[in-house]
Amino acid sequence: MPVRVGIPRALLYYYYYPMWKEFLQQLGAEVVVSDRTTKGILTKGVQHCVDEACLPVKLAFGHVGNLANKNVDYIFLPRMVSVAQGEYICPKFLGFPDMIKQNIKGLPPVIDSVINLRNKPQDINNFTKEVGSHFNKGKLKAWLAYRRAMAVHKQYTQLLEQGLMPDEALSVLEGRTKPVDDRETDLTVAVIGHPYNIYDPFISMNIINKLRKAGARVLTADNLTEQVVNQGAKRLPKKLFWTLSKRMTGGALNYHDQRSVDGIIHVAAFACGPDSMTGELIERFIRREGKVPFMNVNLDEHTGEAGIVTRLEAFLDMVRWRRTAV
Ligand code: SF4
CATH class of the missing domain: 3.40.50 (Rossmann fold)
Structure with a gap:
């Protein structure tokens, strides 16, 4: 045995x-x-x-x-x-x-x-x-x-x-599915957060799938190579020595600078010290330059699904409206 x-x-x-x-x-x-x-x-x-x-x-x-x-x-x-x-x-x-x-x-x-x-x-x-x-x-x-x-x-x-989420990548690795992405999308949103917050469907209120169902293509910092993440993180005045925070910040700044996404959502967990710092850093950079709409979502054990759905819908409406207005 x-x-x-x-x-x-x-x-x-x-x-x-x-x-x-x-x-x-x-x-x-x-x-x-x-x-x-x-x-x-x-x-x-x-x-x-x-x-x-x-x-x-x-x-x-x-x-x-x-x-x-x-x-x-x-x-x-x-x-x-x-x-x-x-x-x-x-x-x-x-x-x-x-x-x-x-x-x-x-x-x-x-x-x-x-x-x-x-x-x-x-x-x-x-x-x-x-x-x-x-x-x-x-x-x-x-x-x-x-x-x-x-x-x-x-x-x-x-x-x-290649743009897969962890569950999808695992399924391909185990030979259960092939890496295909045939979803109809009219915009791309980056979801930035610690992997255990954004990829756990229960704890994240299924943010990634909700965005996909609403017609968005979703990317995360993990869909970028290490080299690209490091390039984004170089914009910070000082090197971040927390690996995951560096990945999140570098990823968000790269998506922002390249304008490769239409909006960025930062997902933070209640009582997380690193999240409160990286969230603030990302928000300041993005709001100062204002190239891409940004939204912060905080998760805790009492977060209600209805509130998240309303915020995601409003964010996507705003992103779509902005694209036609500029
Ligand atoms: S404090 Fe923040 S970075 Fe540390 S384990 Fe918790 S969520 Fe992760």
């Missing part, structure tokens, strides 16, 4: 799930993912998590709780410190495995090896070796598994850069 490892459908799942899945499978594990977000999962997360945490962390608590009922041998929660040289991930990721172990009792063992590439990319070897040891795999086998996982990650990233 293979060892069953659970991955929560939360936080950096939207960036790294295909890679982590491949890595763990290459090590001989069976991968189990938590269910799609529901009201029940969110409620459980809110109950177990501290009040001060941001919405995505509360939701991630709910997903870990959901995995605990799936008969898994381990829960995979890498301790994310840095995924790029000279940059950091929000400190909540660093403390997340400890918060989980402290607050949810009776969980299966947690694999919480550290990912810290701030100094040099080769530091990933410590992570692969440590994870491999849970499956009785030596250093070389673990490294080969990781190398295979990196190849999958590259394919996944390329699919995102």
Whole structure:
């Protein structure tokens, strides 16, 4: 019987799930993912998590709780410190495995090896070796598994850069669908936000699909290459050392400067420090130059769907009106 490892459908799942899945499978594990977000999962997360945490962390608590009922041998929660040289991930990721172990009792063992590439990319070897040891795999086998996982990650990233959303890219990777985009659209909107906010249909109130149904093509910062994002971020007077904030800001400024979108929507989560700063930065740049209409949407566990629908409809009406008026 293979060892069953659970991955929560939360936080950096939207960036790294295909890679982590491949890595763990290459090590001989069976991968189990938590269910799609529901009201029940969110409620459980809110109950177990501290009040001060941001919405995505509360939701991630709910997903870990959901995995605990799936008969898994381990829960995979890498301790994310840095995924790029000279940059950091929000400190909540660093403390997340400890918060989980402290607050949810009776969980299966947690694999919480550290990912810290701030100094040099080769530091990933410590992570692969440590994870491999849970499956009785030596250093070389673990490294080969990781190398295979990196190849999958590259394919996944390329699919995102072709304009697909994570679910669609995953479906193509798994051979379930082909990458086709035959939707009728009359305008393009960029949705900028942390991946766990914009791609989770429940927590985002399905913003991406609502915009698509209303006739818009939707792009996110993840549909841009690293190089293009970095170019956009160069407009900032100082380098942002938070990887995800840099991606969001660089993506938004690039879409704005190139006028490759008709409107930009920034999605922020309640109680997120980085979001309040990046949201402000993006808004100031865009409003100062005024080339593209901009709207801020804040999410919390009480956000009502009707309010979001009204705001999206009004925003699209305004974008369409502006296009005919200028
Ligand atoms: S960046 Fe914001 S939303 Fe993401 S984990 Fe940190 S505080 Fe939470």
